[in-house]
Amino acid sequence: xxxxxxxxxxxxxxxxxxxxxxxxxxxxxxxxxxxxxxDGTSKADGSSCVNNxxxxxxxxxxxxxxxxxxxxxxSTKLGFNYQFADETALFGAWSQGFRAPQTTDLYRLQNQQxxxxxxxxxxxxxxxxxxxxxxxxxxxxxxxxxxxxxxFFRDANGLNVTDGKTSHQGLELGVNYDLSQxxxxxxxxxxxxxxxxxxxxxxxx
Numbered sequence: 001x002x003x004x005x006x007x008x009x010x011x012x013x014x015x016x017x018x019x020x021x022x023x024x025x026x027x028x029x030x031x032x033x034x035x036x037x038x039d040g041t042s043k044a045d046g047s048s049c050v051n052n053x054x055x056x057x058x059x060x061x062x063x064x065x066x067x068x069x070x071x072x073x074x075s076t077k078l079g080f081n082y083q084f085a086d087e088t089a090l091f092g093a094w095s096q097g098f099r100a101p102q103t104t105d106l107y108r109l110q111n112q113q114x115x116x117x118x119x120x121x122x123x124x125x126x127x128x129x130x131x132x133x134x135x136x137x138x139x140x141x142x143x144x145x146x147x148x149x150x151x152f153f154r155d156a157n158g159l160n161v162t163d164g165k166t167s168h169q170g171l172e173l174g175v176n177y178d179l180s181q182x183x184x185x186x187x188x189x190x191x192x193x194x195x196x197x198x199x200x201x202x203x204x205x
Contacts, residue, residue, distance in 0.1 A: 001103065003029045017083040021093075022076075029071045029100040033107055039065045041111040062109040069106060073098035073120050092128035099123075105152050110159055118162045119150040138176040145169045151196075165197040 009023035038046040041058035048056035079093035099121040106118060129142035151164035170192030177185045 001029065001031050003027065003100075019081045021079040021081075024077075025075045027071075027073045027075070027098065027100065031067075031069045031103060031106060033064065033067045033069070033103075035063055035066055037063065039063055058111040060111060062111050062113060064107055064109065071100040071120050073100065087134050088130065088132045090128070090130055092126070094126050095124075097123045097125075101152065105160065105162075110157075113159060118152070118160075121151055122149040123147070136178040139174065141171070141173045143169075143171045167195045169193050 005025060005027045007023065007025040009021065012020045012022075014020060037044040041062050042048055043059060049059040051057045075095070075097045077093060077095040079095075080091065082090045084090060101118045101120065123146060125144060125146040127142055127144040129140060131140045132138070146168040148164075148166040148168075150162065151166050153161050153164060155161055170190065173187075173189040175187045179185055
C-alpha cells in the first residue's frame, strides 16, 4: 500500500477580531493485492473444505484474485474565530473528510460475499463553540453535528456492510480552574446522540 497526501492551509485576518481559516488536502491511496495462494473459497492448496457430514463445502473466507485498487479523495475545511471580547471568542468550522478502505475491508471477505467496489467513507461535520480565558478560568463549549456515508462495519454474521450511514449530534464542555500555582481543577462533560442506518438487517434475522 502507498499513500500520498499534500496539504495546504491559508489564514485571512479580516479584522482585528475576526479571522478565517481554510485548508484543503488531497489523499491518493493505492493497494496492490497479490494473492499467492488459490483464489476463491477453497483451502490454500485449492482443495474444498468438508462439513460435518463429510461433504465438500466452501470454506469460510473468500480470497479475491489479484487486484490494483486506487482511492483519491479531497478533504476541505473552513473555519472562523471571532474575538468579540477581550477574554471570549466565538469559533466554528465546517469540514469534509474521507477514509480510504483498509486492506481487511477490501480483501478479507466471507464466502457469501462477492468482490465489489467499496467507496471511501465520507464525513461531513459542523461545529460551533465558545472559548473563554481569564487569569484563573479557562473554558470551552462546543456543539456539533456530523454525518458519515459509506460507513464500513461487519454485521453479526461477520459480513461486510459497505453502505452504512451514521449521524451524530452532541456537545462537549471543558472547564479548567487554577486553584493555585501548583493545583488545577479540570472538569469535562460530553453528550452525544448517534444513529446508524443501512439497507439490510445486521443480525441476519
